[in-house]
Structure formats: structure tokens, C-alpha cells
Amino acid sequence: MWELFKTFFHIGLFTFGGGYAMIPLIESKVVDEKRWIDREMLLDLIAIAQSCPGIFAVNIGIFIGYKLRRTPGALVCALGTSLPSFIIILVIALFFRHFRENEFVDRFFRGLRPAVVALIAAPVFKMGKRANITFQSVWIPVVAALLIWQFGVSPVYVILIAGLSGYAYGQYIKN
Amino acid sequence: MILLYLKIFWTFFKIGLFGFGGGYAMISMIQAEVVSNHGWMTNGEFTDIVAISQSTPGPIGINSATYVGYTSVVNAGYSSLWGTLGSLIATFAVVLPSLILMLAISRFFMKYKNHPAVEHTFMGLRPAVVGLLAAAALLLMNAENFSAPGENPWQFFISVGLFLFAFIGQMVYKMNPVLLLVLCGISGLLLF
Known part of the structure; x- marks a missing residue:
């Protein structure tokens, strides 16, 4: 149990840049080093964690924890993955406000902001490729983006409507 | 005060529940809820949070929940101790749906992942997630950031x-x- 916690704490601590960056680390730790699951199982896990809501890395942790030690294992892995970020960000949040007003910090962050927007814009195209968007389906992301951007519709509704329409399309129109 | 905590909990629970498509898609939801809907912080502050989340280790969803939970309580005029409680609540709330769902899904998904109903639902979801990401980027292209x-x-x-x-x-x-x-x-x- 302690091993599980330690392993996922380590994974949470050393991944930069979000979920997908975590895969190689999980692979080397969980598959090669600890031999808790095999590579094929990991691939299935990735597919499941990707198609479930929530945080990718936490989802994978929960799944592996559950497989090894049932519910307590899942809890320990979820905690282990989240704890490093939580501690680090909390410490930053506690102090950041005090020096955000500093002139140099302000200039640094004014340079950062456009880069942040670019880093969010870039994966749009990568994700588009992975979602197999074609000429027939390109209107879906465009309409979704417009609804949220121009009409202030909550992304929650967009997700709900998209899932339900996909389901309805498959059940009633395609067949 | 308690109302604010309840709102934070509910907001991040929703984000965890509907956050398909990884960290960046989740960012667009956090932004819609926290900036546009509740006005807990400005667009500029939100961009700072994303910058910090990206340059620190760990999943972006956890990072931003922790940070937003803290900042929205402190912005409402409470001390940093209450802010810490806010970040704890937000982080717990964003993980909770995964925990419940993944435990249930660990048992059932393997069996049904190739079921046509599940496949069709995801056929609609995947392109919409791409739109979500685009919206997040477009919303941040404003005078506050540029x-x-x-x-x-x-x-x-x-x-x-x-x-x-x-x-x-x-x-x-x-x-x-x-x-x-x-x-x-x-x-x-x-x-x-």
C-alpha cells in the first residue's frame, strides 16, 4: 500500500505539462519497474482514462490502485497523484499574491500571458487530428466553440448535448 | 462564507464530472465557471493561474483547482487560512467524480467499451471537446492578456x-x- 502511494506520489511530482506527458513515466514505473500491470493492460487503461471525465493521471491511478488493492488501493493512488501538485500550488498561491504587484514580476507575466494563450491554442489542432475530424464533422467543433465563445453557453451543456446527439444519431438515424 | 464553499465544491464537482478531453479542455470549463459565471477572478488572474499550472509539476486540473479554490476565497476578502480550506475543497471536489465513476467503470467499461451506444456517444463527444479547447483559447485573446x-x-x-x-x-x-x-x-x- 505504501509502495502504491510512493509510486504515484513520484509520478505526480515529476510530470510537467499535463496528462499525456505522464504516460512514459507511468510506463517505466508501473510496467517495467514494479510489474504491476503489463503493457497491453496499460494501453487499455489509457483508452479508458481518456474517454472518462476527470483528470487523466488520477483516473489511471485509480484504475491501477483498484486492480491491485480494490477501493482502498484506488483511494491511495488518487491521493498520491494529487498531493504533490496540491502542496506545491498551495505554497505558490500563499506567496504569489504578495509579489504579483512587483514591477518586474508584472512585466514577466505580461510576457507570459500571450504564450499561455498560444499553448492552449496549439493542442486544438492536435486534438482535431486525434478526434478524426473530417469535412462532414468539422462544423461540430466550430459550433461548439462559437456557442461558448460568442454566446456564453456553458461547456457543460455543450458536452451533454454532444454526447446525447452522438448517441441519438447512432441509435436512430444511422440505422 | 459557507455558501461560497458550497459553490466552490459544486462548481469543481461539475468540472470533474464533465471534464472530458484532458487538462486543457478542463481549463475552458474552469474559466467559464470561475470567470464568466461566478466572477470569482478576472481573466488576467486566470491566465496567471494557467501559466503557473503549466510551469509546475502535476496534472493541470489539480493545479488549477487548488489555485482557483484558494484565490477565489481570498478575493472574496477572507484570510489565507480560509483560502487554504477553499483549495482543499476545490481539489477534493474535482477528483471526487473520477473516483466514483472510475470505480464503477473499472468493473463495467471493459465489457461495454465496444458497445455501439457507448461508441456513438463518444463519436459526438470527441469533436465537441476540440471546440471546447478552441473556445478557451479564443476567450483568452482579449485586451487583458494582449x-x-x-x-x-x-x-x-x-x-x-x-x-x-x-x-x-x-x-x-x-x-x-x-x-x-x-x-x-x-x-x-x-x-x-
């Missing part, structure tokens, strides 16, 4: 340049995001 030609032309044009630099660096050359952020931050330090 300034405006009429307001501060120098900052505006430099900002657009930095945006293009980071976008191409990431898309074409797959540069490390943390490196890109640091480079743009230093440019800001020197040029603004």
Missing part, C-alpha cells in the same frame, strides 16, 4: 509576436512548454 492597439500599441504588437512565437514553437518545433513560457516571460521583462 493589451489593445489603441491602448498600448507597443505591448499589443509585442504580445501578438510572443503569441505567434509560442504557437509555432509548440506546433511546429514541439518546444518544451516550460522553456517557451520562460523565454516569453524574459522577453516581457526586457521589452515592456
